[in-house]
Amino acid sequence: MNVPLLDLVAQYHTIKEDVLRAMNAVMDRQGFIMGPEVAQLEAEVARLSNARHAIGCASGTDALLLPLRALDLEPGDEVITTPFTFFATAGAIHNAGGKPVFVDIEPATFNIAPAAIQAAVTPRTRGIVAVHLFGQMAAMEAILPIAARHGLGLIEDAAQAIGARRKVDGQWRRAGELGTVGTFSFFPSKNLGGFGDGGMMVTQNDQVAERLRRLRLHGGARQYHHEEVGYNSRLDTLQAAVLLAKLPHLEEWSRARAERARQYTEAFTGHADVCPPAIDPANHHIFHQYTIRVPRRNELQAHLKAKGIGNAIYYPLPLHLQPCFAHLGYQRGRLPASEAAMDTVISLPIYPELTRDQQDAVIDAVLGFYA
Numbered sequence: 001m002n003v004p005l006l007d008l009v010a011q012y013h014t015i016k017e018d019v020l021r022a023m024n025a026v027m028d029r030q031g032f033i034m035g036p037e038v039a040q041l042e043a044e045v046a047r048l049s050n051a052r053h054a055i056g057c058a059s060g061t062d063a064l065l066l067p068l069r070a071l072d073l074e075p076g077d078e079v080i081t082t083p084f085t086f087f088a089t090a091g092a093i094h095n096a097g098g099k100p101v102f103v104d105i106e107p108a109t110f111n112i113a114p115a116a117i118q119a120a121v122t123p124r125t126r127g128i129v130a131v132h133l134f135g136q137m138a139a140m141e142a143i144l145p146i147a148a149r150h151g152l153g154l155i156e157d158a159a160q161a162i163g164a165r166r167k168v169d170g171q172w173r174r175a176g177e178l179g180t181v182g183t184f185s186f187f188p189s190k191n192l193g194g195f196g197d198g199g200m201m202v203t204q205n206d207q208v209a210e211r212l213r214r215l216r217l218h219g220g221a222r223q224y225h226h227e228e229v230g231y232n233s234r235l236d237t238l239q240a241a242v243l244l245a246k247l248p249h250l251e252e253w254s255r256a257r258a259e260r261a262r263q264y265t266e267a268f269t270g271h272a273d274v275c276p277p278a279i280d281p282a283n284h285h286i287f288h289q290y291t292i293r294v295p296r297r298n299e300l301q302a303h304l305k306a307k308g309i310g311n312a313i314y315y316p317l318p319l320h321l322q323p324c325f326a327h328l329g330y331q332r333g334r335l336p337a338s339e340a341a342m343d344t345v346i347s348l349p350i351y352p353e354l355t356r357d358q359q360d361a362v363i364d365a366v367l368g369f370y371a
């Protein structure tokens with residue numbers, strides 16, 4: 001049985017009419033730039049994230065770049081982050097004029113280790129980018145006090161975690177709610193994906209929101225007047241229309257993902273070779289990815305491929321070992337938990353439309369390899 005890693009066509013069939021109606025409304029109006037759908041989606045995402053402000057932008061990458069630009073980094077200023085993430089997290093730090101400082105992850109959750117952040121703070125540190133990887137939040141209760149103690153900007157890269165929650169000091173908090181800025185990606189494969197690129201930033205801070213709104217429009221709050229040099233980074237109205245049509249399904253989709261994760265974990269638990277992902281008990285995980293750790297990972301990958309089972313390695317080379325960051329001087333062995341993850345992880349198909357038969361085929365293929 002062929003099981004794709006993700007089946008967006010299956011999802012589209014379930015919502016096609018609503019999406020087309022929403023897109024047609026924009027096309028009938030021929031109003032493609034900053035139409036009312038953008039503000040509507042911003043209001044919805046602000047509500048979803050318990051945030052005062054939400055500001056749409058052109059991608060999840062720009063959603064990181066703009067708040068990093070708002071830190072006004074000087075050459076040599078440092079921003080601490082995880083190397084076990086999508087490239088954009090650190091690329092944005094570099095492009096905002098900062099120096100990425102990579103610290104290791106907690107092996108169980110793949111998320112940045114707060115103690116490692118604290119150990120890496122120097123007089124040049126200006127910010128932290130914490131990533132909520134694969135759909136579960138980093139340990140915000142431990143990261144927030146570090147940021148507060150040293151006066152650092154704290155950006156939550158929630159590209160993979162829209163709607164995720166974490167119990168912080170006894171209260172459920174949403175991804176993006178607690179940092180200086182939280183960022184989302186609407187890349188098509190995300191839990192809430194558009195029909196192209198898109199992103200959003202959320203913040204509780206009025207001044208930060210104003211700055212971000214300015215930066216996304218060439219640095220000028222008023223047309224043709226520019227306080228600083230910014231970007232053309234608007235969220236397309238058509239994308240906002242698509243996302244508004246999809247948003248009412250997000251919670252049910254994330255629940256369906258979590259249910260499929262539970263079924264995988266039930267099948268893999270106790271197996272000598274297959275280590276299912278850990279859910280931190282403080283987290284409500286939205287399972288953007290279901291990532292196991294295994295021995296002989298590359299052989300398993302070839303086996304799955306031969307059987308028509310989609311899979312992916314997120315991530316095959318941590319960012320501290322990327323050629324473009326060689327000048328930062330990291331060697332292999334420096335961040336052992338991230339490096340161990342890169343050699344052992346493999347992500348399996350997980351999406352709301354994944355059928356029980358498809359999932360059984362994935363489970364049989366994985367367990368069959370180790371039998």
Ligand SMILES: Cc1ncc(COP(=O)(O)O)c(C=O)c1O
Pocket residue numbers: 059060061062085086088089131157159160184185186187197198199
């Ligand atoms: C953790 C993380 N950060 C940032 C991004 C960048 O988002 P985009 O592709 O929308 O630019 C992504 C996804 O692509 C991501 O997974």
